[in-house]
Amino acid sequence: MGVGGISRLGDYSFRLERGFLPGMRRTARVFVTEVGLEAARADGSLEQLARTAALPGGVGEVLAMPDVHRGYGFPIGGVAAFAADGDGVVSPGGVGYDINCGVRLLVTPLGEDEVRARIEELADALFAAVPCGVGAGARRALSGRELRKVLIRGARWAVEHGLGFAGDLEACESGGALEEVDPEAVSDRARERGRGQLGTLGSGNHFLEVQRVAEVLDEEVAGVWGVDEPGRVAVMIHCGSRGLGHQVCDDYLKRLRGSAESASSGELVSAPVESGAGRAYLGAMAAAANYAWANRQVITAEVRRVLAELFGRAAGASPLLYDVAHNIAKFEEHRLEGVTRRLLVHRKGATRAFPAGHPELASRFREHGQPVILPGDMGTASYLMVGEPGVLELSFGSTGHGAGRVLSRRAAVKRLRGRDVRAELAERGVSVRWEGRRTLYEEHPEAYKDIDEVVAVCRGAGLARPVVRLEPLAVIKG
């Protein structure tokens, strides 16, 4: 065993041995550099991983992605699998407050020059079309009856209402809806919050960006995905389940904290998958996840409407390349030591990266693997990546989810207040629109890790490799 219960496995891989913290039932593996390991120790995320490894019913190792940092109970960038039955557990903290926070990318037929020529007009139109900011509401609230359909059908609900194409659904992880939804497990309060927020962006690191293909790093895969032409314009949408998902998480943290079925210690609460409380949480989580998929689909329809108005019919039909969920728990089959098992895989601030040949992928992605979307911070870059062949064995087919914070919001505001962030971004050729008074400080690139570093470690660790680098032309923030 290494010093202090930590063994080095490689340049980008460390193992927390069971001696790292009393009570660990399994080891944890951390895909970081030495510097990243020290940061994870300092912010408490190693201890959170070790506590996760103490939960019952775990399968394989607990994992931390290169962008790991401290979260509520369970680190952001954490991945943990549990048996789908028997003593396996589910943990709301292992999914996070923003259930099915995720990212999608629309690929337009437009080139950089024609879009730059009208970028201010486009940014204004997108900002006007998509409500954003804390508490932002939709123009029209759904009835309780209609909301229920959204919770059951996810992105399909929007497509059935003319807000998208059938092809959009197969470009979503899980087809844009989880099955085994239990709308009755979603509280009245959560549903009330959800009725008026469908099609809204929210705040924080959520964004809507007009981007250009800046660099093609894997010609073959980029070709298959239609993003192999430098200067091609794409639109990235990063948001989640708004107040509804937040309320679901809050409701079940409280319920499980007080439940006899729950194995809770401090922030990390959980319940057996097969218990009443565990099943109820999973049914409510699925409903919130479906709300998030519908939310991204409704925003997509608004984006296409704006593109059609400014650039014509073809731009308005821009296809969806893919939609990933980076805060979710899913039932998946994985092969361990020659045996295929059904597991509940929690990914919190981690992206599924199913590689070439995975049976769950739509045929279009079967040959090369699914697109993995890593959103960057405002004004820098984002990446498309693809899972490496060994990623299923290394991390249950998971990789990082973006550039994690290095400054808290409060610290960012304190350090950056007084700077003309709009002008700084304009100098880099990025036009920005925002709602909140502190947003440009809280979301400043200096408040985030370097996305290139996260991408390099994902690659170095053998999880995923970069396919395309995207850079922003315009950013819409809450």
Next chain:
DNA sequence: ATGTCC
């Protein structure tokens, strides 16, 4: 992340 404290 979040009607950033019902």
